[in-house]
Amino acid sequence: MLEFFRKYQKIFFIFVTIIIGISFSVVGINTQMVESTPDKQIGKTINGRPIYSKELLVLRQLLSHSLFDTDRSHWPHLLNDGVIEKNFLETGLAVMLAEQYFSYLEPDLKKKEQIISLFKPYTHPYDAQLSCRAIWKNYSPGLLEHLEQLRNAGLDVHGFSALCQLYLDQLAFPKEALQQVLHFQEQRAGVPKDPRLAEIELSLFGFKNVKDWFGDRFIHLASQFILNVSSLAEQKKYQITKQEVQTDLLQNVYKGYKQLSQNKSLEPSQAMQYFQRELQVLGLNEADVINAWRHVMLFRRLVLDTSGSVFNDPLAQKQFHLFADQSVEVELYELPSYLRLKDFSALLKLQVYLEAVSLEQSKRLNLPLEFASLDHIEARQPELVQKKVEVRLSSINIEELAAQISLKSTWEWEATDEGWSFLQTTFPELKDSRQTLDKIDSRSSIDQAARLEMVRQNKELIVQALQQRPLETVELPLRKKPLAQGPYGSLLTDKEFTAFLENAPLGSIEECYSVDTNNFYRIELVGRDAQKELVSFEEAFQDGTLDSILDQKLENAYPNIRKGKELFLQANGNFKPFYEVKEQIARILYEPLLLAIEQEYIKVFDDLPGMSKQLPGMFYCKYRLYGFMQSVKQQLELGAELNLPKQWELISTSSCISRSQKLDFPTEDWIEIPVNQWSPISVGSLGSLAFAKVCSKGSLEEVPLEKIEQGFQFLSFDTCRDVMRHLLQKIVEGNCIVFSDKEL
Numbered sequence: 001m002l003e004f005f006r007k008y009q010k011i012f013f014i015f016v017t018i019i020i021g022i023s024f025s026v027v028g029i030n031t032q033m034v035e036s037t038p039d040k041q042i043g044k045t046i047n048g049r050p051i052y053s054k055e056l057l058v059l060r061q062l063l064s065h066s067l068f069d070t071d072r073s074h075w076p077h078l079l080n081d082g083v084i085e086k087n088f089l090e091t092g093l094a095v096m097l098a099e100q101y102f103s104y105l106e107p108d109l110k111k112k113e114q115i116i117s118l119f120k121p122y123t124h125p126y127d128a129q130l131s132c133r134a135i136w137k138n139y140s141p142g143l144l145e146h147l148e149q150l151r152n153a154g155l156d157v158h159g160f161s162a163l164c165q166l167y168l169d170q171l172a173f174p175k176e177a178l179q180q181v182l183h184f185q186e187q188r189a190g191v192p193k194d195p196r197l198a199e200i201e202l203s204l205f206g207f208k209n210v211k212d213w214f215g216d217r218f219i220h221l222a223s224q225f226i227l228n229v230s231s232l233a234e235q236k237k238y239q240i241t242k243q244e245v246q247t248d249l250l251q252n253v254y255k256g257y258k259q260l261s262q263n264k265s266l267e268p269s270q271a272m273q274y275f276q277r278e279l280q281v282l283g284l285n286e287a288d289v290i291n292a293w294r295h296v297m298l299f300r301r302l303v304l305d306t307s308g309s310v311f312n313d314p315l316a317q318k319q320f321h322l323f324a325d326q327s328v329e330v331e332l333y334e335l336p337s338y339l340r341l342k343d344f345s346a347l348l349k350l351q352v353y354l355e356a357v358s359l360e361q362s363k364r365l366n367l368p369l370e371f372a373s374l375d376h377i378e379a380r381q382p383e384l385v386q387k388k389v390e391v392r393l394s395s396i397n398i399e400e401l402a403a404q405i406s407l408k409s410t411w412e413w414e415a416t417d418e419g420w421s422f423l424q425t426t427f428p429e430l431k432d433s434r435q436t437l438d439k440i441d442s443r444s445s446i447d448q449a450a451r452l453e454m455v456r457q458n459k460e461l462i463v464q465a466l467q468q469r470p471l472e473t474v475e476l477p478l479r480k481k482p483l484a485q486g487p488y489g490s491l492l493t494d495k496e497f498t499a500f501l502e503n504a505p506l507g508s509i510e511e512c513y514s515v516d517t518n519n520f521y522r523i524e525l526v527g528r529d530a531q532k533e534l535v536s537f538e539e540a541f542q543d544g545t546l547d548s549i550l551d552q553k554l555e556n557a558y559p560n561i562r563k564g565k566e567l568f569l570q571a572n573g574n575f576k577p578f579y580e581v582k583e584q585i586a587r588i589l590y591e592p593l594l595l596a597i598e599q600e601y602i603k604v605f606d607d608l609p610g611m612s613k614q615l616p617g618m619f620y621c622k623y624r625l626y627g628f629m630q631s632v633k634q635q636l637e638l639g640a641e642l643n644l645p646k647q648w649e650l651i652s653t654s655s656c657i658s659r660s661q662k663l664d665f666p667t668e669d670w671i672e673i674p675v676n677q678w679s680p681i682s683v684g685s686l687g688s689l690a691f692a693k694v695c696s697k698g699s700l701e702e703v704p705l706e707k708i709e710q711g712f713q714f715l716s717f718d719t720c721r722d723v724m725r726h727l728l729q730k731i732v733e734g735n736c737i738v739f740s741d742k743e744l
Contacts, residue, residue, distance in 0.1 A: 039052040039053060039055075040052065043736070043737075043738040044736065045227055045228045045230075045231035045232075046231065046730055046734045046736045047231050047232060047235050049231040049234070051224065051227055051738065054288070055227070055288070055295075056220075056223055056738075058284055058288045058289065058291070058292045059223040059226065059227065059295060059296075060216075060219050060223045061283075061284065062079065062282070062289065063080060063210070063219055063222060064210065064211040064219055065077035065080060065209050065282075066080040066081065066082045066083070066084065066085065066209070067080065067252070067256040067259065068082050068085055068171055068209075068210075070170075070174070070175055070203045070207075070208045070209070076256065077282075078252055078253045078256030078257060078274065078278065079249050079253065079275070079278055079293070081252040081255065081256065083222075083226075083296055084210045084214075085167075085168070085171065087299070087300065087303070088222055089164050089167060089168055090168065091721055091724055092721050093225075093721075093724045094160075094164050094218070094222075095160060095161045095164060096724060096725055097218070097221050097225065097728070098157055098160040098161075098218075100732055101737065102157055104217055105160075105214075105217050105221070108214075108216060108217045108218065109155040109215065110155070111215070112155060112163075112213070112214075113154060113155040113159075115205055115206070115207075116150065116151070116155070116205055117151075119204070119205045120579075121136075122197075122200060124182070124186065124191065124194055124197075126192050126194070127189055127191045127485060127486075128485060128547075129485045129486060130182060130185050130189060132178060132182075132202065135181050135185075136173070136178075137342065137343075139177075139181065140169055140172065140173040141342045141686050142165070142169055142685070142686065143166065143170070143173065144342065144343050145343060146162045146165040146166045147162075147166060147204075148343050148344060148616075148617055148618065149162040149616060149618060150162040150163055150166060152617060163213065163214070166204060167210075170204050175201075175202040175203050178202050179197070182197060183197065188487065189486070190395060190397065190487050190519055221737060224738065225299075225728070225731065225737075226295055226296060226299045228727075228736050229298070229299040229302055229303065230294075230295040230296075230298040230299050230302075232727070233298040233299065233301060236302065238298055238302060240294050240298060240301070242290055242294075244297070245293050245297060248293065248297060249275065249289070249290075249293055250275065253271045253274050253278075257274070303723055303724065303727075326658060327656050327657060327658035327697075328656070328657055328670055328671055328694050328695075328696070329655075329656050329694075329695045329696040329697075330654070330656075330670065330679075330693060330694050331652065331653075331654055331692060331693045331695060332652065332653050332655045332657075332690060332692045333632070333633070333690060333692065334650060334651050334665075334688065334689065334690035335625065335629070335650065335651070335687070335688060335689050335690070336538075336649070336651055338541055338542075339537075339625060339648075339687075340686055340688050340689075341621035341622075341624055341625070341687040342687050343617065343618070343621065344586070344617030344618070344620065344621060345550070346687070347617070347621045347624055348550050349541055349546035349547070349549075350624070351590060351593055352546060352549050352550050352553060353537050353540060353541075353546060354367070354368065356377060356380050356549070357372060357384065357534060358371065358372065363592070363596065364596075364627075365597065365600055365624065365625075365627045365628065366627060366628050366631060367625075367628050367644075367648045368645075369644065369645065371534060374533075374534060377534065378480060381549060382479060382480035383479055383480075383481045383483070383535070383540070383548070384535045384545070385479065385480070385533070385534060386477040386478060386532065386535050387477075387502075387528070387529050387531070387532050388475050388477060388478070388529045389475070389477075389478055389501045389502075389527070389529070390473065390474070390475055390476075390527035391474055391476060391501070391523050391524060392471040392473050392474075392523075392524040392526055393472060393474060393521050393522060393523045393524070394467075394471050394472065394521070395469070395519060395520065395521045395522075396462065396465050396466055396469060396519070396520055397518060397519050398452055398455040398456060398462070398517075398518055398520065399452070399518075400465075401455045401461060402448070402451035402454070402455050403451075405451045405454060405455070407447065409454075410447050410451050411447075413454055414446075414447075414450050422450070423446060423449075423450065427446055427449075430446075452518075456517055462512050463511050463512050463522075466512065466521070466522035467522065471522070471524065473526070474488070476491075476492065476501065477535070478498060478501055479492075482498065483543055483544065483545060484548075485544040485548075486544065490515045490516060491521070494515045497513065497515065500523075501525065504525055506525055506526065507524070507525060507526075508524075508525045509522070509523065509524045509525070510523045536647045537647055538647065551582075553589075554578070554585045554586055554589065555578055557585060557589050558578055558581075558585055561589065562575055567581070567584060568581055568584070587613070591613065593620075594620055595612070595613070597620050597623050598615075600623060600626060601623050604626070604630075621687050622683050622687060622689075623683070625689055626681060626683070626689065629681050629689045629691065630681060632644070632650060633678065633681065636693070637678055654695075655692075657670060663684070663690075664684040664686065665682040665683065665684025665685075666682050666684065667679075667682060670682075670692060670694065673694045675694055675695065677693070677694055678692070678693050678694075679691050679692045679693075679694070
């Protein structure tokens with residue numbers, strides 16, 4: 001073989017040289033062809049400047065990803081500091097674009113609508129109360145409201161507005177915070193860990209960036225809007241240098257890295273390295289990115305300068321604040337937090353509670369002043385009558401003790417007859433031979449099972465560990481139908497344990513009690529109520545009691561409600577699962593309630609804001625307790641003494657309210673109300689209702705400079721929306737948006 005190569009080596013060298021030469025020639029020619037291909041003009045801006053395909057594509061690519069992307073497993077995109085988020089979503093410009101060009105956006109939004117309809121928020125497999133919905137209810141109630149609005153409206157123009165609000169809600173309460181709360185509550189509840197929780201996708205709908213949320217077509221529209229406004233800025237002689245653009249992009253990198261890394265900082269050389277690496281990830285060159293970001297900076301500068309110029313005059317600012325800071329001293333009456341019906345589910349839970357506890361089943365919407373006897377309530381809903389028992393307890397999960405057992409001790413125990421018998425029973429694949437133990441793939445899980453069993457058999461070890469734990473004082477509810485959810489649900493559903501709570505002498509101690517052989521408790525009986533009591537709406541709402549009552553009621557009604565109704569049929573002819581049609585079932589079952597709320601609304605406001613029985617769930621939540629508030633207000637106006645049950649009492653506070661103050665409910669008109677007069681009932685967001693008696697007028701004081709600037713920022717923000725609306729109208733009238741699908 002070597003002899004052959006030596007003989008013909010000259011021929012091989014010549015052949016290889018020719019091939020290499022041809023390759024370089026072809027590559028060189030091809031490169032020249034690419035570089036010499038002119039950019040394609042696809043349209044014109046509002047003032048006639050050409051829009052080129054390449055600059056639009058680069059800008060779209062830059063806007064599709066930002067600092068706020070939720071996918072942390074990939075390269076973070078820090079060059080874009082959130083143009084869509086800050087300049088389109090927060091200002092309302094995104095909704096304005098959707099209103100003008102909805103037919104163009106609709107194909108993308110229909111695809112999103114399918115994904116949204118299938119979305120199911122995370123629920124812990126061992127405790128239904130550990131869920132995304134429960135956490136959102138406490139930490140981000142607005143998110144739940146907007147989620148319901150979106151699902152009720154679908155992705156029409158109104159639904160698009162809810163989609164924008166949902167995106168901003170997720171920015172305010174990101175998935176990382178949601179995951180931390182879930183982990184914390186999982187530990188506190190003492191339930192087995194869900195191994196999926198560390199890796200499961202908690203982002204809403206699985207969307208990870210603005211492109212996922214709003215689609216290519218929306219990014220296409222936003223990019224062209226920026227190019228149009230940028231050209232207007234250039235016409236007005238705005239100038240931004242290449243160095244300014246580079247500085248702004250590097251500032252985005254510095255700030256973005258600091259935000260994502262919890263205040264760590266970058267060296268200048270590292271920032272430059274990141275900048276170059278980001279260009280490679282995006283597949284863009286520096287000149288194109290700088291040109292695209294220059295358009296963004298021109299767009300921002302023109303909009304902000306125009307909106308900011310409205311109140312550049314300090315005297316005008318001061319006059320504005322003299323108006324905005326007018327205030328009144330009032331006696332404020334508002335619903336307690338648990339009666340603020342934040343979603344349709346909360347409305348239904350209140351209704352099932354009232355049905356269970358009311359002395360008479362009234363068709364009116366007022367809250368009952370008298371309740372049925374405890375015996376009657378217990379017969380209707382045994383979950384709503386309880387006796388409180390006070391205990392001091394400590395707890396431990398055997399996994400904590402198992403982790404302290406060495407591998408050597410584990411293997412020694414496995415080699416004993418007792419250990420081997422346990423393993424054969426638990427793992428049938430081990431058969432009869434101990435030799436298979438070393439060869440089996442799941443040896444680590446076998447060892448863990450062995451350690452847990454070693455702990456279970458060592459009661460003395462468990463008792464010692466429990467005695468070393470601090471005791472926590474806890475009130476446990478004893479009910480005929482016990483609560484299965486919550487940190488002590490497994491204990492309260494155990495008959496032997498409830499018998500101990502009900503009958504054992506005070507001071508009795510259970511040293512090592514367990515229901516499931518995984519969680520062990522040391523329990524000391526401290527006190528026990530002599531009489532039963534009614535579970536309040538607040539407690540039943542928070543501990544999940546009303547969730548189970550409502551679900552049971554709706555599930556029982558489903559077989560009759562679905563008869564002859566195509567609404568409840570799947571494409572294959574089968575009935576839809578309960579969880580998919582829960583709200584539709586409730587709307588049919590509680591139709592009389594919804595009609596009563598509508599009639600109450602018509603008495604006060606004349607006309608409904610939509611079709612009867614088809615209004616959003618939040619409408620019924622807002623006005624369910626309006627009549628109750630009216631009744632209380634009338635009694636107060638007459639000077640009558642209120643005799644409300646404690647759980648229906650309003651929160652009363654003395655407050656100073658100004659025009660510039662932001663509350664959960666509107667109060668702007670209260671400033672004009674004369675002293676000693678009453679305000680109308682104010683309907684706010686998330687189920688808040690309030691009214692007030694004006695006690696005195698506030699005095700005007702010298703306005704601090706900081707407050708002037710703060711008010712100026714608020715006003716500039718509103719003016720910014722007006723500027724955006726004006727610019728968009730000019731762009732629409734000039735037909736300056738290109739709709740070619742080839743550019744997508």
